[in-house]
């Protein structure tokens with residue numbers, strides 16, 4: 395079965411930038427599981443997975459416009475340290491997760507004060523060309539409930 399709209403796809407990945415610098419992977423964790431065709435992945439990765447089948451291994455190159463966007467020249471934002479998820483003692487250069495109205499957002503710390511940090515509002519991967527080495531593990535039909543919710547359920551997907 396091929397990855398296409400309204401299928402649920404599971405895969406492992408290794409992510410590096412265009413210079414080969416490692417940026418992360420699904421590692422020993424559960425694979426990523428997502429509902430295809432519903433905007434759950436960055437657009438370039440989702441289109442690179444389209445039409446692939448279980449057992450396929452391949453590399454998807456994602457330019458910034460199809461990934462986390464271009465790096466824009468934005469003013470830093472001041473955020474209370476208490477709104478950071480996880481790290482309570484951030485240092486400049488750290489990537490932190492911040493609770494925003496529309497979910498959690500990742501940003502890079504520029505400056506640390508006593509009660510606040512100044513963050514670069516760009517996504518940490520903005521402006522980077524990304525290379526995903528993908529191993530496709532499974533493709534199945536989505537359930538009616540998954541289609542209603544717009545995301546995959548179960549291990550590697552939403553658990554609720």
Ligand code: ZN
Pocket residue numbers: 540543545546547552554
């Ligand atoms: Zn759901």
